Amino acid sequence: MTLVSEDEAEPIHSAIVRKEAWTLDAVRRLRAEADKRMKEGPWTVTSDRPKGIDLDPHDYYSEAPYWWPNPESPDGSYVRLDGQVNPSRFLANKTALNSMCDAVLTLGTAAFLLDDSRYAQRATRIIQTWFINPKTRMTPSLDYAQAIPGLNNGRGAGILDGRAFIRAIQGMEFLAQTGAWDPRDQAAVRKWFEEYLHWLTDSKNAGEEKASANNHASWWTAQVAAVATFVDDRAATQMSFNYYRDHIFPRQIRGDGSAPREEARTKSLSYSSFNLEAFTMVCRIAQVHNTDLWSVHTRSGATISTVIDYLQPYLADPHKWSKEQIADFQNDSLYFLAFAGMGLKKPEDVALFRKLERPEGSWLCLVDLMVGRWEAAAHQTRH
DSSP: OOSSOHHHHHHHHHHHHTTOHHHHHHHHHHHHHHHHHTTSOOOOGGGSOOTTOOOOTTSOEEEOTTEEOBTTBTTSOOEEOTTOOOTTSOOHHHHHHHHHHHHHHHHHHHHHHTTOHHHHHHHHHHHIIIIIOTTTOOOSOOTEEEEBTTTBSOOGGGGGGGGGHHHHHHHHHHHHHHTOSOHHHHHHHHHHHHHHHHHHHHSHHHHHHHTSOSHHHHHHHHHHHHHHHHTTOHHHHHHHHHHIIIIIHHHHOOTTSOOHHHHTSTBHHHHHHHHHHHHHHHHHHHHHTTOOOTTOOOTTOOOHHHHHHHHHHHHHOGGGOOSOBOSOOOOSOTHHHHHHHHHHTOHHHHHHHHHHOOOOHHHHHHHHHHHHHHHHHHHHHHO
């Protein structure tokens, strides 16, 4: 699988069946999330379309967050205000994509770990609507993502919208383990992601992101790694791992662990953390596939541990951060501490994750179960 190895998945499942203490709270939360998702969706890009833009109804469309109408030229091109989110931009497709991916993760995970076929049936319907049904499916590209009104109908930065697919992929892999997912539907979804991978590796917009040398390139690499492992494209998988090792980490990080391109932003702590999240996602996927990227280092010797140590004081207390941060720091994506702690065998990072996490949503339920299994295995080893 992509983020959870098969050597981890079955022990977690068995521990849940035995009602081991470390599983109980996460299972309760996961079941509640799955029950909620049973009543939501399905979602499709075809139900909400932007006005005045000539696109195929199956094309995903979103608008860039930091671009605003120009007060000096209301009918002209938008202007950029970095870090200031325009609340009136077109968001319907992005909201639907995020909801779909979260639902597939939730229901697929719950179907496998909780042995409940109702969740599997609901997940398959949501997947059919978004990826398969000719009337409602999304075109497998992000050509029209993060558009800027008056300037373009989409740009490379739209790659970031696709990072939600990583969680959906893990949900689908759990769903496949249940035996309740029609093999024909599995093949159709695999074909969709093969086409999306082709877009990620060959399109102009994706190529710009790959070369961006900031968090966009990091998330491009994470998506390629996840999608390539899902469709079993070993050449693309290895390419993504090599790209992280040779280009992403060593070219973005200074000797002290800082990321200068992220620190140049108006939300510098948020983007530094966001970039680290992508790093750990790639390293985690590689770890599941028996490749060590945790030990990658820069010429000056900085490693991902250096980055975590550099940011750690500010994750717990963002007010200590002295660089520009024009919005409150949201510390609800700190699962990278859990991934890194497990990958680097550093219990102190896992402990910080436990201390700082906000245990909301099925994603953190899954991470909590992964961490619980890791801690239980370590305890057994010591004894």
